[in-house]
Amino acid sequence: MVTNPSIDTHPLSAEVGQEPLLAVDNLHVEFTTRQGVVRAVNGVSYTVHAGESLAVLGESGSGKSVTAQAIMGILDMPPARIPKGEIRFRGTDMLKLSDQARSQIRGQRIAMVFQDALSALNPVFTVGWQIGEMFRVHRGMSKRDAQKKAIELMERVRIPAARQRVNDYPHQFSGGMRQRIMIAMSIALDPEVLIADEPTTALDVTVQAQIMELLAELQRESNMGLILITHDLGVVADVADKIAVMYAGRIVEGAPVHDVYKNPAHPYSKGLLDSIPRVDQKGQELYAIKGLPPNLLDMPSGCAFHPRCPYRRDNCVTDVPPLYEISGTRGSACHYYREVLDGTLG
Amino acid sequence: MGRYVLRRLLQAIPVLLGTTFLIFAIVYALPGDPLQALAGEKRVDPVFAAAMREQFHLNEPLIVRYGYYLRDIVSGDFGTTFRGLPVSTIFEGKFQVTLKLALTAVIFEGIIGIGLGLWAALRRGRWEDKAVLAVTLLMVSIPTLVSGFVLQLMLGVKLKLATGIDFFPVAGVQDGVRSYLLPGFVLAMVSIAYLTRLTRTSLMETLRADYVRTAIAKGMPRRRVLGRHALRNSLIPMVTYLGADLGTLMGGAVITETIFNLPGIGQQLFLSVYLRENPVVVGIVTVLVLIYIVANLVVDLLYAVLDPRIRYE
Ligand SMILES: Nc1ncnc2c1ncn2[C@@H]1O[C@H](COP(=O)(O)OP(=O)(O)OP(=O)(O)O)[C@@H](O)[C@H]1O
Numbered sequence: 001m002v003t004n005p006s007i008d009t010h011p012l013s014a015e016v017g018q019e020p021l022l023a024v025d026n027l028h029v030e031f032t033t034r035q036g037v038v039r040a041v042n043g044v045s046y047t048v049h050a051g052e053s054l055a056v057l058g059e060s061g062s063g064k065s066v067t068a069q070a071i072m073g074i075l076d077m078p079p080a081r082i083p084k085g086e087i088r089f090r091g092t093d094m095l096k097l098s099d100q101a102r103s104q105i106r107g108q109r110i111a112m113v114f115q116d117a118l119s120a121l122n123p124v125f126t127v128g129w130q131i132g133e134m135f136r137v138h139r140g141m142s143k144r145d146a147q148k149k150a151i152e153l154m155e156r157v158r159i160p161a162a163r164q165r166v167n168d169y170p171h172q173f174s175g176g177m178r179q180r181i182m183i184a185m186s187i188a189l190d191p192e193v194l195i196a197d198e199p200t201t202a203l204d205v206t207v208q209a210q211i212m213e214l215l216a217e218l219q220r221e222s223n224m225g226l227i228l229i230t231h232d233l234g235v236v237a238d239v240a241d242k243i244a245v246m247y248a249g250r251i252v253e254g255a256p257v258h259d260v261y262k263n264p265a266h267p268y269s270k271g272l273l274d275s276i277p278r279v280d281q282k283g284q285e286l287y288a289i290k291g292l293p294p295n296l297l298d299m300p301s302g303c304a305f306h307p308r309c310p311y312r313r314d315n316c317v318t319d320v321p322p323l324y325e326i327s328g329t330r331g332s333a334c335h336y337y338r339e340v341l342d343g344t345l346g
Numbered sequence: 347m348g349r350y351v352l353r354r355l356l357q358a359i360p361v362l363l364g365t366t367f368l369i370f371a372i373v374y375a376l377p378g379d380p381l382q383a384l385a386g387e388k389r390v391d392p393v394f395a396a397a398m399r400e401q402f403h404l405n406e407p408l409i410v411r412y413g414y415y416l417r418d419i420v421s422g423d424f425g426t427t428f429r430g431l432p433v434s435t436i437f438e439g440k441f442q443v444t445l446k447l448a449l450t451a452v453i454f455e456g457i458i459g460i461g462l463g464l465w466a467a468l469r470r471g472r473w474e475d476k477a478v479l480a481v482t483l484l485m486v487s488i489p490t491l492v493s494g495f496v497l498q499l500m501l502g503v504k505l506k507l508a509t510g511i512d513f514f515p516v517a518g519v520q521d522g523v524r525s526y527l528l529p530g531f532v533l534a535m536v537s538i539a540y541l542t543r544l545t546r547t548s549l550m551e552t553l554r555a556d557y558v559r560t561a562i563a564k565g566m567p568r569r570r571v572l573g574r575h576a577l578r579n580s581l582i583p584m585v586t587y588l589g590a591d592l593g594t595l596m597g598g599a600v601i602t603e604t605i606f607n608l609p610g611i612g613q614q615l616f617l618s619v620y621l622r623e624n625p626v627v628v629g630i631v632t633v634l635v636l637i638y639i640v641a642n643l644v645v646d647l648l649y650a651v652l653d654p655r656i657r658y659e
């Protein structure tokens with residue numbers, strides 16, 4: 001029953017046996033800083049299959065973005081270092097590839113959408129130029145053809161009057177439209193995996209839903225694997241197939257989305273769910289996980305969540321919980337996941 | 347874009363009026379009687395003095411004299427000195443010398459400053475970067491007077507004596523472009539140091555920008571990420587500095603022109619202040635201000651070309 005998370009990735013893969021498109025396996029990332037070594041990612045494992053959406057949840061600083069940047073290969077090394085782990089894309093460990101080979105994947109086969117499109121788009125080039133650049137540089141297209149492609153993509157992400165707006169600059173668009181442009185750019189070369197790092201955080205609530213819808217639709221159409229990093233548990237249920245909950249640079253629970261919603265298997269995921277405002281609890285005070293996120297320079301012993309965990313027992317302080325396999329598709333890094341599931345603890 | 351240009355042009359007018367008036371007022375507010383200063387120890391004939399005062403409007407209030415002055419300048423007449431020499435004849439050829447000197451300096455500044463700055467930014471934290479920081483610190487700390495004489499002696503005199511070849515002429519302008527190399531460099535030194543540091547900071551800042559990360563995530567080659575995505579953005583402050591510096595350099599040419607005996611406007615300015623030839627002083631400074639304003643105008647326009655956010659304001 002007890003599995004070592006560093007070897008086994010099955011609990012998080014939807015279809016056991018089928019080679020996943022992307023597999024992050026026991027990934028460790030650390031940053032050398034003046035204060036010491038920041039262990040931002042400590043053994044993260046997750047997989048994404050074609051056509052599958054994985055939502056990565058977790059509070060600020062839990063290592064969601066760093067993991068994504070490691071997959072993209074855009075970490076600054078140094079100060080970053082990857083002392084351990086594999087990132088397999090179609091079975092090949094990308095961490096072992098040459099820079100040359102890696103850059104053939106980056107942007108073309110694995111693409112990324114960033115949080116704040118205003119700062120993520122270059123202010124001095126037109127949006128058409130920036131989208132078209134993908135075709136000019138990676139496909140050797142002429143300026144005119146690339147421009148045509150840019151317009152097509154802008155239409156595909158439903159930017160009104162794309163033909164007229166292709167020569168506009170990022171600052172001339174609204175936030176939602178800018179994020180659409182960012183998405184158009186990322187899907188330009190039909191990537192197999194798309195990573196969206198909090199793609200809607202910078203937007204109005206109404207626009208957020210539209211952007212999520214667009215991402216889901218694009219994914220369905222092209223059968224991409226989607227990694228959706230988000231704080232927003234509300235959208236996860238609609239879009240994601242499975243969830244990976246991160247805490248202190250580790251996955252604490254990985255499971256199909258409905259399992260988690262119905263019955264979380266880790267006190268931290270439970271806390272996250274309880275902190276979503278619900279209609280039936282209107283008027284009641286919102287639940288908030290007490291305490292502060294852990295200091296990555298000085299991680300708590302045993303279970304990193306123990307200082308904040310309402311279910312803590314003595315051995316939690318000393319023993320690091322492995323990712324226990326609950327079922328073929330589900331895992332929890334809590335010694336007492338069974339009691340958490342049954343509701344007999346606490 | 348058209349409206350932006352027009353607005354900038356219109357904005358330049360009050361600046362021009364304000365600055366020229368200020369200069370005019372300061373120069374004419376200098377203590378002492380200019381006629382008496384010209385005459386030296388001798389007594390000035392009161393009838394002659396009165397006639398001169400009349401001719402040069404010395405009895406009118408300052409603002410009226412400024413009005414006369416403006417009227418003349420607009421028609422290209424910078425006035426005459428008390429000795430009856432038209433100011434424009436005194437100018438002849440001198441602005442070209444100073445302009446050539448300043449342009450040489452700006453070229454040095456652009457090539458060395460931007461080059462060194464980019465190099466340092468890309469090697470940030472390593473010994474090359476630290477060396478650049480140390481050298482630029484040295485460059486700003488040495489007064490032009492010292493660096494001018496030292497370089498003149500080392501690269502001009504000693505090198506010629508050692509090799510027999512006159513690489514860098516040390517005085518005058520009779521050797522064409524070569525005459526300007528050494529003084530141009532001396533004039534540029536402090537600015538080179540500033541531009542180097544500005545370039546370094548600016549590129550380092552853009553390299554941290556989100557859109558640079560995006561370019562990398564798009565799989566763009568490193569050369570393109572740097573040369574297109576980062577450089578284009580960090581160019582904005584550099585161009586601004588370079589353009590504004592052209593004006594500063596022309597004004598700062600006084601010392602360099604004196605050291606290298608270049609018959610430029612700086613030398614003339616120095617002489618005219620000494621001789622209290624007010625029309626010449628005001629004329630020179632007015633032209634310098636004009637150049638400064640035009641340079642800034644060009645910078646503003648370049649700025650708009652480089653940064654679309656300004657253009658569409
Ligand atoms: N360049 C860096 N140098 C040092 N520490 C870093 C660096 N980049 C990230 N970190 C640290 O790594 C940890 C994880 O950061 P990460 O950006 O992955 O968090 P996140 O889960 O994406 O949070 P958020 O929800 O706020 O985006 C943070 O504590 C952060 O301080």
Ligand code: SF4
Binds near residue numbers: 268316321333
């Ligand atoms: S292992 Fe212990 S401290 Fe950690 S989440 Fe489970 S009960 Fe809480």
Ligand SMILES: [Mg+2]
Binds near residue numbers: 064065066197
């Ligand atoms: Mg993040």
